[in-house]
Amino acid sequence: MDQSIEQAAGSPSAADGGSFFGIPYGWPLIVAIIALILVMWMAREPLRRVVWQMFFITGRVFGRWGLWLTEHGRNARNTCNEKIAAFRADELQDRMLVLEDRMGRRAEKLAKETGPVIARLDKSTHQLATAATELTDINLEDAAERAFRAALPSMESGRGLNKLEKNFAQSTARAMNERLVPVRPALQIIKAEAPRVRELADKLNKTQNEFNQSVDEVNKTFTEFEMIMRSEDRSKIAARASIVIPWLIAVLITAIALSGVFLNFFLIERPMSEIVGEGARIGGIGLPTFAAIIVIFLEFVAGVVLMDAAGFTRLIPAFHTMSDRSRKIMFGVAFAFLALFSVLEMTLSIVREQIIEQDQQTRDLANSALLGPAPAPAATPEAAPDATAPTGEAAVAAEEGLALSTVAQLILAGIIPWLLAAAALPLETIVRNSVFMLSIVGSFLMLMAAFICKTLAVAFKNVGLFALTVYDAIIFAPLWVERRVKGTVRNRGSGGGNASSEPDDTLVLDRKSANQPQKEPKRDRDREKSREPELQKA
Amino acid sequence: MIGRSLFGLGTALALAALSGCGLVTSTNRSVFFVFDVSGTYVKAVPDAAKLANITIADLQPGDWVGASQISACSFSEKEIILQRQLPTTPSLAATAKRELFQAFNTYAAGVKTAKFTDIRGALAQAAFELKQRPEAERFIVLFSDMVADYGKSCDTSGIKLDLTGVHVIAANVIKTNPGDPEKYFALLKEWEAQVVAAGGTWSLVSSPDQLPKLVNGV
Incomplete structure (x- = not known):
């Protein structure tokens, strides 16, 4: 088994003096190598084409991609600059x-x-x-x-x-x-x-x-x-025009406002079940949660409309062309909606307190029955003594605490919709500058991709050249013989001449004819083309 | 009030529309409590009722509750104690829960003993009731010593049970013979095998706080 593995790997075997891929060392191997070189010499043209196809065409494709990406990346950057300048103007x-x-x-x-x-x-x-x-x-x-x-x-x-x-x-x-x-x-x-x-x-x-x-x-x-x-x-x-700093400030303010949104969400999520009911899920989200999110979104929209109608932001294009009277009406409507949302949240905060209290009492009732003696059939749950209920001063203190927490919830519920409206102020900066930043990042990514593609193109071409050089080095001997033979025949036919100027000299990889006019590189030609409109403009 | 009604109506319409699209799913569960009232277990029924109460206390609005008893011939509507769906709003659900507490307490206080213990029939009855419910999660909570004793007139030991999609929980299983633990465990294993063979899942609850957690997942 080991022997077969060694044979397959081409390592010398100890039994018969060694072999290379099953060919014993010595004359057989030399003959095999000569045969392989001759085969390679005979097959040089198709194999050259294959290598050319593999490396040079691939390199060219990458090169074209690189050019395309460079052009589009620059265009994107120019467009972005133009937009920023227009915005600044x-x-x-x-x-x-x-x-x-x-x-x-x-x-x-x-x-x-x-x-x-x-x-x-x-x-x-x-x-x-x-x-x-x-x-x-x-x-x-x-x-x-x-x-x-x-x-x-x-x-x-x-x-x-x-x-x-x-x-x-x-x-x-x-x-x-x-x-x-x-x-x-x-x-x-x-x-x-x-x-x-x-x-x-x-x-x-x-x-x-x-x-x-x-x-x-x-x-x-x-x-x-x-x-x-x-x-x-x-x-x-x-x-x-500064983009990043205003964007960062706006993001910070919005993040603070979003923390308020979370607070608001937890405040209204539970009491929303009193309005929409529980038990259903929409897309994996509980119905009260869904309803609370919708209410917060509506508050935010009302806030955006309010700020736009007041002229603080310019997020909604319709407001730009609206008359002053219409804007005032929209301002009034948005203000009224926000006020209503504020009242709604205050009501929900009271309901929340009631729900928590009822749930707690129900649990206490069940737990107290478990801890206490067996229930009497005649006793009603309302009349049953609550073992966990506080008595005397403790009860008064608990009630006062509850009242205070309810007041705190009321204040929070009243304020948060207006804070949400204020969150619309930095939104404009975030939206606008994010677009600019994404454009800039996109253009840089395109340029980076262009650089990678160009590098790959050069690498493929050079690897191809190297492969062809190695190939020619392997079949050097038959090539040399062929050259000599062809040279002798040509000398006889034409009475002499420079052998190095023969068009079918197979030793030379890519030689351009001296008679042909030297063309400028295609990349430069593309650049000249792209410059033409600029020159015309100038 | 009008605003709340309009909001509710709007929500109902939106839910109906979304249900058509398959986006709305239910999270409600149906729980069926089965009390063993045979001679050996009838004394434990008040304790079982308390366990049922603490389980109900943690149920969500919109959940369904049913209860029946294991008697000599349990596969019968006569053995059903109550069936009720909790309202979907938390405040009304809390009131309904208290009414259920009262119902169970009344039942536990006035329970009458039975001569035989038709557990299989009770399971079949409970499974039958649960199959008719639309809730996705279904539970049968058995308060019994799990010792079956079938009468000649109502022998359901050979009937085929279908407990597919039903989770059977044996709670407050008292030991009838403390000197023979092996028999107790063998009995539980036997019941587990029967429930699993019928397509259901099986759990044994030993402490009171485990039952609400198992049913409500809290």
Whole structure:
């Protein structure tokens, strides 16, 4: 048995000096090898074709797949970039519209705001001008001269120097006082109006700054919008728009909201059996569970409609074209539905408590009968003493605890539908960005597959070449003889010539004729073709 | 109330539509309790009724409950104590369960002894009742010492039983002869073989908490 295995494996046998696949070593084996080489030489053309078919055609198929995948992967990426850029442009357009709207409203208010300010400024300026005129009208020299002249008669009557000085001083003071009396209100006006003017000027300055800021913002947005619309480098534009971070934030918020959904589910699952009954299963899910899931979905849908109608999200396309009045109606309807769901859940939470209590009492009744004495026939279950029932203060504490837990359930049941509605807010980001991310990942996967296919194509081709080289190396001797013989015959026929330029030289694997024009690789030709529309565009 | 009725009606219509598609299946079970009232076991009937009560306490809304007794000639409608389907809503089901407790307690308090023990006839009667039920899971809970004693006028020892799809549970099987455990185990093995031969499955329950778990799977 061992011997036969060794023979089959081609290992030398100890009995007869060894053999190779049943052929004894020595002359028989040499003859067999020579025969095999001759057979291989004779069969070289069909076998070459087989090898060619196996490796080169397969490699070419992989190469084509690689090209196809590369092209489609790039196209997918370009399409995705285009979509991201378009979305970003839409976002900016919306932002510009919002800013424009805000500026329009502000401009409407501006007339009301600046009108009184300007009127006050005008009044203050007028008062200041009047006061200034009055101040300029004061001629102190003339007043002093008049005072001096007025004092002259008294100088003549009284000749004393002291008296003279006194008269001068008194007359001058009186005259100056008389002149300064009308000036004082003007000074008061200046004192009062100057800070007010400054304040009004500040206010106007602030308004101007606000406007400048809004204008800057609009300009910035418009510049970016312009760049998106005009830029040829779509990947750069797409890279500027953040996708992953908003998506992660949205997923986090939705995950938190989903935990609320689970809570809600467990809250309403049991009492739903009171409405829809138990005992049936739909697709392997219990009917109350199914009903609870449906209620949660309906709440979520109502929340999505509410948020879309309120203008917070843009998930439902119908709302984009809807009039304001219709949207308000939809908002009211969604709000009413959510309120109803809230009430429904609150009711269910009370029912839940009752069901749990009844079940517990029923079990207690059965268990107490098992633990206690044998039942009396006349005793009704309601009248039967409950062995497990708490008494006195414990009973009161238990009831209070139950009441508190019911209140807590009521609050939860009332809040959760509204929280579910809020979960619709990040949904838009998740849906939109998930599509972008899937597109990007898809394009990268295609490019990766293209790389693998191209690598396989090259590997197949080279393995094929290697196989052919090995094949030729094995049949080298007969090939050499054939070449010599053919060379001699040709030399005789044509009177000489270069043997190396013979077209049927079987030693050469793939040699292209020097006379044929050198074609560029097909891949490059494809690239040139794909570039043509771009060049035409340029 | 109107809203609840409308919701219920809508659900019923939806269920009817889904049933047509084969998407809706039932999870309800039917449980048939059989009490042995022969001379040796009649004293254990109140305890058996308690076990039946704790089993019923854990049944789901929509489940069906039946009960009969093993007497001299058990294959008879006269031996049936009660048959009732629990309502599908939990609150009504809880009320129905309490009524069943009351019924079993009343029965256990006023049970009368029988001269013979026609277990096979009782099994045939229970299987017959269960076959008419649409529930997928069917149980016969036997409260007996499993010692058959057939009268001459009603010998059902030779009848062929059909317990296909029925799970037979022997509960509270008291030992009639404590000095001969081998006979007790041989008796149980014999009954198990008979039940299995009739196409049913067999379980023996020794402690009270096992029975609800076995029937309700909780």
